[in-house]
Every structure is written in C-alpha cells, then in structure tokens.
Amino acid sequence: MDLAIALGLTRESVCRIEGARALPSEASIEGLMRLFDLDWPQLAIVGRSKRRPRAFPDTWRDELRIALGSALRAGRRAEGLTLRDLATCTGVSYSQLSRLERGECDVSRVLAEHPADRDVPRHMRRLQFTHPVLKRVAGKGWTLI
Known part of the structure; x- marks a missing residue:
C-alpha cells in the first residue's frame, strides 16, 4: 500500500x-x-525495434500534448466510443487518433497551435484540436483526468 x-x-x-x-x-x-x-x-535494455522510442515529456509543450491526448481518451471513453468509432466520426485515421491519445503527435491537421500565441516561443505555445468533434470530446475529458 x-x-x-x-x-x-x-x-x-x-x-x-x-x-x-x-x-x-x-x-x-x-x-x-x-x-x-x-x-x-x-x-531497460536497448531493443531491436525500428519503431521510434516514446519520448518522456521534457518541456511544458510535451506535457500539454500528453494532457490533451489523455483528455481525448477520457472523453472518448466517457462517450462510449472506440478509436474506430471516433475515426469514422471525424475522418481521422485510427492510427493517427491513437498517436494523438498517446501524446506522440506534435504536428497534425487536427492539432494546431493556439492563434493567440504567435509571439510566444514555440516550446511555450498552447495546442488545441481544430476538429470540432475532437475539441468537444477532449473538452469532456478535461473534467475526467
């Protein structure tokens, strides 16, 4: 305990x-x-996988990206949706949504920097979902994480 x-x-x-x-x-x-x-x-030992290792958050922006992904996952689950259901609703691929939920995607057509942060250094810019369905689902998730 x-x-x-x-x-x-x-x-x-x-x-x-x-x-x-x-x-x-x-x-x-x-x-x-x-x-x-x-x-x-x-x-851990070094593996032979060709897959890129998951990065641990080392900047505020990394933490925000991971928090956004967690909010999206929590909101999706709260609505009883699978990744495939959400992919069908949004037109975003299942694999892309999975990367977004894991916080592994910094650049995407559905994830953008907040327009008010143009004069802020890039590593400090806020991120937001641009797709209305993802924005709504992630908004529900913020209250659950």
Missing part, C-alpha cells in the same frame, strides 16, 4: 502492474525510478 501511495496510484493499479495485467504509465515509471534511485540502463 505504501508503494501505491508513493506513486499516487490505487492498490489495485499496482497489483495489475505487478501481475503484468497492465503497463505502468510514464509518470509511474519515473516515480519508481525516483523511489528506487534507478537509471534507464538498470531498468
């Missing part, structure tokens, strides 16, 4: 992670690394 409290998780979430029934979030991994004073070489 102390581990769950230290990570800000429920006991059930920790049990699912320990039992390999769920993957920890980036924040949980970082929390474990801090708690046990671990570095990446102690935690």
Whole structure:
C-alpha cells in the first residue's frame, strides 16, 4: 500500500502492474525510478525495434500534448466510443487518433497551435484540436483526468 501511495496510484493499479495485467504509465515509471534511485540502463535494455522510442515529456509543450491526448481518451471513453468509432466520426485515421491519445503527435491537421500565441516561443505555445468533434470530446475529458 505504501508503494501505491508513493506513486499516487490505487492498490489495485499496482497489483495489475505487478501481475503484468497492465503497463505502468510514464509518470509511474519515473516515480519508481525516483523511489528506487534507478537509471534507464538498470531498468531497460536497448531493443531491436525500428519503431521510434516514446519520448518522456521534457518541456511544458510535451506535457500539454500528453494532457490533451489523455483528455481525448477520457472523453472518448466517457462517450462510449472506440478509436474506430471516433475515426469514422471525424475522418481521422485510427492510427493517427491513437498517436494523438498517446501524446506522440506534435504536428497534425487536427492539432494546431493556439492563434493567440504567435509571439510566444514555440516550446511555450498552447495546442488545441481544430476538429470540432475532437475539441468537444477532449473538452469532456478535461473534467475526467
């Protein structure tokens, strides 16, 4: 229970992670690394995948992009929609929506910088969904995350 409290998780979430029934979030991994004073070489090995590794947020903009994606996922789930349902409603591909929800997409036709931030340094510009359905669904998600 102390581990769950230290990570800000429920006991059930920790049990699912320990039992390999769920993957920890980036924040949980970082929390474990801090708690046990671990570095990446102690935690993971270099793989052979050609897939680009997921970046951990290191700027305010990265955190915002991940929060937007989390809000989109929470709103989609609250409306009882699958990624495929949302793809059908919006015309945005399933894979693109998945990348948006994971916070892996910085440039997209449905994700843009806030127009009022033109004079702000790029790494500090706010992001917003331009597609009205995604904007509405993510708006519902903000209250749930």
